[in-house]
Amino acid sequence: MSQVHNFSAGPCILPQEVLKKASEAVINFNNLDLSLIEISHRSVDFVAVMDKATSLVKELLEVPAGYSVIFLQGGASTQFLMVAYNLLTDNGVGAYVNTGAWASKAIKEAGILGKVEVLASSEDKNFTYIPKGYSIPENADYLHITSNNTIFGTQLKEFPECPVTLVCDMSSDIFSKKINVSDFDLIYAGAQKNMGPAGVTMVIVKDEILGKVERTIPSMLDYRIHIKKESMFNTPPVFSVYVSMLTLEWLKSLGGVEAIQMVNEEKAALLYAEIDRNPMFRGVVEEQDRSAMNATFVLEDESMNDAFNQALSDARINGLKGHRSVGGFRASMYNALPLESVQVLVNTMTKFSESHGN
């Protein structure tokens, strides 16, 4: 049977060779005659996995000295809280740019702990663009931005010049393109897009920004504790860390972030060209803010949705349903999605318009 073309928004497609190795490790890990998931996380074999995952992050993103890399549980949703717990001072303010559902949640959670200020928002147009040209108060404890908005399909093409601590939620585009880590003070990302399966969250943090708040931070929410314990303060999510390590190894074998960026740009160009060319389809967001990871689009005639869904199904294309807050369609084109799958989608769109267009 032909392969399924998996455009899921996350959890999402992972490389076949990663899945194969992960499947084998569930039975027999490192020839121990034991499963990966039934050995101690403090065993030599698993500590090596955690170390490798950490060093691959540092290598692939060229993380400079003075930054720590940790793996945590709880998803980006827990980071919304941890960022404020660790960085928002009693009399300070956390500055936010609201570019979508996840940014809105980050703002809400920080507001429980202290004062937040929303510098700019694209909520007025259902988050179909990235606000630009806002000014950043120099007395803010930090500025929080979201690099890619999975639900709406927008992406920051340039990061703001930031006079204060810069925090970025990169959950849905980390490892998809080159970034300059030294432009940021804290980067976090749920693994389940370009890095691995659900259940683990990566944080890259500049050590010197920590330890400046007055409050006592609960242990599980304190970055310094997880850094000191090298992501082993408590039992880590062993399987998710291992599969992330495998996925980063795969990325390295392909040539790293710069190599995958070229493929990702090619995939995005191919799909957006068809969206723009084909009169039956229309892109949802402003052209200059289009995401290379998540392309959102609608049929001009929504009564054709069922027919298009049938065409997708016939082509074994999976996961293209748009988020309920946007509607229409969303093609997520993460690192592991082959160019071929995008070509199949484009061909399906072309054929659909040929057979159903006016």
Next chain:
Amino acid sequence: MSQVHNFSAGPCILPQEVLKKASEAVINFNNLDLSLIEISHRSVDFVAVMDKATSLVKELLEVPAGYSVIFLQGGASTQFLMVAYNLLTDNGVGAYVNTGAWASKAIKEAGILGKVEVLASSEDKNFTYIPKGYSIPENADYLHITSNNTIFGTQLKEFPECPVTLVCDMSSDIFSKKINVSDFDLIYAGAQKNMGPAGVTMVIVKDEILGKVERTIPSMLDYRIHIKKESMFNTPPVFSVYVSMLTLEWLKSLGGVEAIQMVNEEKAALLYAEIDRNPMFRGVVEEQDRSAMNATFVLEDESMNDAFNQALSDARINGLKGHRSVGGFRASMYNALPLESVQVLVNTMTKFSESHGN
């Protein structure tokens, strides 16, 4: 090659048939031609997994009406904090019994949020017994106990009659023996002992105890939000939930908690009989408080440790090193450990004393 006898304290042995199914699902789940870990957590296929895992918990533990079952991230360590966040009022007090390292951590984390009172502690004798006969203040917001102390090898054989909300950390003996859920108001357990792999934590909570604190609870720490969202407030740890579901199915197929309890009692009796019989070995904790899950023991002559470790290794016995705070040896005999493995350990101890004893 013969099997490895896996006495790891956690993450620990899981049933072979569970590992086999989990391994297959990583390649092709439900004949979707997609991996379990690359589909949406909101897909029909994964929602069914979450529902099944939840209903199996309810069925196996006979959870009464009025209780909710949820699956979270962050381990028991996050529960130490969540319990206080959700139950400890501004002017109230959280009562604790300190029976070991994990209870100590629970006390510390709650102390960040409010007032705690330690009713009893066995720290005076390095946690080698379970304190009894303490009185529980009727004005406490809750009493927090730990049913089994993995590190020290003690276990509560009877739960206290409790006039206030009763919270129990059952991470290391949940599903190992029959409990009466209605005796408790909140039970939590990291999965990585009797329930599944690391990365997911189960909580059973009586709905009516929630919503009584004054503070605003951050979303990820609010039991009510996770209950309302049926463990899908954010992306759940898909793989860990799935393997937990498989493990609970396996337990059900064996005859459930009462059936496994008989096997667990048999395993514990076999090992403790050898510890008591064999003059080379000595149990660490008081006899009436011995854990059926984790048996801690030492060699009377510690200079024989290396030789005994060699004998264990020769018999393919794994994971018997005691925790650094106790030393000696610890045999963890969780649900999935076959009686045969305990027999192999006992035989190894017997043979060791025959060849090395005086």
